[in-house]
Amino acid sequence: MARILVTGATGSLGRRVAARAAVDGHVVLGTHLRPRTVTPGVRDDVGDWVRLDICDLDAVREVVGAFRPDVVVHTAAGRDRNDWAPTARGAANMALACVGFADAMRDDVGDLGRFAAGEAGRGEGGGGAGRSEASGEGRDDLGDRGPFAAGKGGGGAGRSEAGAEGRDDLGDRGPFGAGKGGGGAGRSEAGAEGRDDLGDRGPFGGTKSGGGEGGAESGGGAGRSERGGEGRKGVGGGAATGRVRLVHVSSDAIFSGRAGREYTESDEPDPIYPYGAAKAAAETAVRAIDPLAAVVRTSLILGDGNGAHEHLTHDLVAGRVDGALFVDEIRKPVHVDDLAAALLELGLGNFAGVINVAGGDAVSRYELGMLVARRDGLDADRIPSATSSGRPGDIRLDVTLATRLLRTRLRGAHEFMQAKP
Secondary structure, X not given: OOEEEEEOOOOHHHHHHHHHHHHOOOEEEEEEOOOOOOOOOOOOOOOEEEEOOOOOHHHHHHHHHHHOOOEEEEOOOOOOOOOHHHHHHHHHHHHHHHHHHHHHHHHOHHHHHHOOOOOOEOOOOXXXXXXXXXXXXXXXXXXOOOOOHHXXXXXXXXXXXHHHHOOOOOOOOOOOOOOOEOOOOOEOOOOOEOOOOOOOOHHXXXXXXXXXXXXXXXXXXXXXXXXXXXXXXXEOOHHHHOOOEEEEEEEHHHOOXXXXXXXXXXXXXXXXXXXXXXXXXXXXXXXXXXXXXEXXXXXXXXXXXXXXXXXXXXXXXXXXXXXXXXXXXXXXXXXXXXXXXXXXXHHOEOOOEEEEOOOOOOEEHHHHHHHHHHHHOOOHHXXXXXXXXXXXXXXXXXXXXXXXXXXXXXXXXXXXXOOOO
């Protein structure tokens, strides 16, 4: 089993990734920024949690160094499309922390035990020596945003469809206190409680374990994929190769939609609005910092009732928001559970480069809203339609590589929207 760190684990996608990993027996740590909502009597399947501001590089390094993950699945981003820093810089920070910790593991293994003793300061890429017994093999779209505040879907002027490109709900921004030492028990300058003895408590337990053999042997072969994602595929990776395996979630929003065809892994970003530019900057940084990372471009995420498009459709039908669903914005939506499974599969493998992970059916946003309405018993005639302006139009993702490489089956919207969430 692997040690898996999931960022943005309170978001629609991150929550499903973390819960699935925990059910599969992995040691899971979920990060959040906004205080989590705990429902009495409802079991928390994620496991352990830690507050983390991904814009704070020192804090990111501290969490990575203390937990010593085999795999990091980075689903966190900004609260809205204008949150450049969490989306772009947050991704770069995560890649820097993963690469820095791996370098420290290789270069100075004996020094890494300082986190277990609570001696390491912030900014150190520390951690425990060796791998724990739980170690194994070893990036909404974020077209999904997770639960909307006050039940509202979308963002931007008029609460229009433009908001459906939302991201994981990270909550309050700004650095939170993370305790300046490995064992700081007080409160930090930002007012958040410091974490006690990171080497010994909760999700950071096991840092004293050394040398436990992990999962399957590292397989794979070198070479470029047919679609241009410089992929190595097989099983293995992570701590087994002396590095932290990073899976970064990107988006189809990095494209303009002007190609007139499906986009492949070899297509370079050409964003035309702020969120797409932030996601393009994020994946560019990740690929430059950590060439061995898997960069997952995905589309609208839904299927469990919590997707942004599902919320928006309900709000439009009920008259809670103004706006419309666009008939000329074509996407290949993916079920959140299919995407979560694919992210974990990639995390436990060693594919490197860009891979498109989306559903099999190309539909417009309006058509997708109709599918939501029919599934949920809503009056589909109440869904307003419109044409888009200044936003990406046809940004279908070619999923040939994912279909060939992954065991996870990527269902199309016409199939997965038949069943109740």
